[in-house]
Amino acid sequence: MSEKEVKNLEEIFEARIARDEKIEPKDWMPEKYRQTHIRQMSQHAHSEIIGMLPEGNWITRAPSLRRKAALLAKVQDEAGHGLYLYSACETLGISRDELYEQLHSGKAKYSSIFNYPTITWADMGAIGWLVDGAAIINQVPLCNTSFGPYARAMVRVCKEESFHQRQGFEIMLTLCRGTEEQKAMAQDALNRWWWPALMMLGPTDAESIHTEQSMKWKLKRKSNDELRQQFIDQTVPQADLLGITVPDPDLKWNEEKGSYDFGEIDWNEFWQVVKGHGPCNKERMNARVNAWNNGEWVRDAAMAHAEKNEKRKVAKAS
Amino acid sequence: MENTKKNWPLWEIFVRSKNGLEHRHFGSLHAADAEMAMENARDVYTRRNEGVSIWVVESKNITASNPQENGEMFEPAQDKVYRHPTFYDLPDEVKHM
Numbered sequence: 090m091s092e093k094e095v096k097n098l099e100e101i102f103e104a105r106i107a108r109d110e111k112i113e114p115k116d117w118m119p120e121k122y123r124q125t126h127i128r129q130m131s132q133h134a135h136s137e138i139i140g141m142l143p144e145g146n147w148i149t150r151a152p153s154l155r156r157k158a159a160l161l162a163k164v165q166d167e168a169g170h171g172l173y174l175y176s177a178c179e180t181l182g183i184s185r186d187e188l189y190e191q192l193h194s195g196k197a198k199y200s201s202i203f204n205y206p207t208i209t210w211a212d213m214g215a216i217g218w219l220v221d222g223a224a225i226i227n228q229v230p231l232c233n234t235s236f237g238p239y240a241r242a243m244v245r246v247c248k249e250e251s252f253h254q255r256q257g258f259e260i261m262l263t264l265c266r267g268t269e270e271q272k273a274m275a276q277d278a279l280n281r282w283w284w285p286a287l288m289m290l291g292p293t294d295a296e297s298i299h300t301e302q303s304m305k306w307k308l309k310r311k312s313n314d315e316l317r318q319q320f321i322d323q324t325v326p327q328a329d330l331l332g333i334t335v336p337d338p339d340l341k342w343n344e345e346k347g348s349y350d351f352g353e354i355d356w357n358e359f360w361q362v363v364k365g366h367g368p369c370n371k372e373r374m375n376a377r378v379n380a381w382n383n384g385e386w387v388r389d390a391a392m393a394h395a396e397k398n399e400k401r402k403v404a405k406a407s
Numbered sequence: 408m409e410n411t412k413k414n415w416p417l418w419e420i421f422v423r424s425k426n427g428l429e430h431r432h433f434g435s436l437h438a439a440d441a442e443m444a445m446e447n448a449r450d451v452y453t454r455r456n457e458g459v460s461i462w463v464v465e466s467k468n469i470t471a472s473n474p475q476e477n478g479e480m481f482e483p484a485q486d487k488v489y490r491h492p493t494f495y496d497l498p499d500e501v502k503h504m
Binding site: 113117162166172176179184185241242388391392395 | 415417435436439443454471473
């Protein structure tokens with residue numbers, strides 16, 4: 090294809106997006122659109138899969154059957170969300186194996202929040218309330234994104250995610266209405282998860298290298314800073330309701346803006362964790378890679394069994 | 408050595424949400440065979456009573472039209488307005504037709 094033809098196709102493509110038309114997998118698309126989507130969707134899928142690990146840590150130790158059933162269901166949902174997103178990503182011509190390979194080799198990233206440890210039961214509450222809360226804020230606008238399979242996957246994810254946040258908040262509420270020690274546990278979890286949750290919404294707009302292009306493709310509909318402000322404004326009153334304190338001395342309601350002012354985020358910590366130096370990066374990757382490698386014989390056996398059955402069926406028919 | 412490694416193939420999943428409605432494409436997943444695709448489809452796509460019936464079809468068995476040929480494929484229908492009821496002029500006295 091000549092350069093002129095490509096340019097022409099690009100113009101038609103950009104116009105389609107501007108008209109809010111959806112792009113489907115077999116439609117022509119600029120290579121950069123394809124690559125950006127593979128990067129973002131796979132990162133999202135990886136986050137769901139790695140995100141199961143910190144919570145899996147508490148399934149056997151949940152304090153009641155009710156909590157255990159809810160936590161199991163939540164972790165199962167995350168596996169499902171990972172699968173929706175991997176399939177959507179595969180429609181762009183990359184295989185599941187390549188996607189896993191990128192995760193396991195460290196080439197692809199996942200959300201840095203999952204590199205923090207879950208040391209008490211209150212962390213299950215804080216993760217549902219804050220981490221899923223921030224995820225929902227990030228994900229709701231994606232239900233309208235330009236790439237059809239991604240938008241459809243996100244609709245399903247968002248529908249299921251609201252139970253995650255509510256069950257987390259309920260855990261926090263129960264602890265906050267419990268004994269002094271239980272309330273202290275909830276406060277401690279908020280102290281540890283607040284800042285990482287704010288970082289989860291991504292670098293500030295000035296630092297975010299992908300924002301401009303992603304906005305144009307409607308892969309992003311609000312900037313990181315806008316999403317972060319929205320998260321803070323919605324979450325602080327919930328902390329008040331719980332009767333625990335957001336660990337930010339600079340947090341103050343700004344009457345004029347109609348939103349909260351907040352303190353400086355330690356971006357150095359964020360980049361350290363992204364680069365692999367968070368408290369649990371190694372542990373998470375090891376758990377994931379081991380699960381994949383140790384499961385290989387099961388996958389192979391299932392394939393061998395399927396082939397044997399197929400042959401048997403053919404033999405019977407002839 | 409010959410590479411004999413085989414990955415689980417891809418399956419397309421169709422779900423009927425309730426009787427009276429058609430099966431609709433819900434998404435896809437990998438599975439070793441149809442039986443496993445069916446079990447996985449139940450767990451991945453119907454965890455909250457989203458379905459009463461599931462079809463699984465191995466993706467390679469689907470033949471899809473090519474969007475690059477949408478012109479030849481779909482444009483011929485565009486100039487056949489006489490296929491629509493509004494093409495025909497009727498006197499106002501004919502109320503329901």
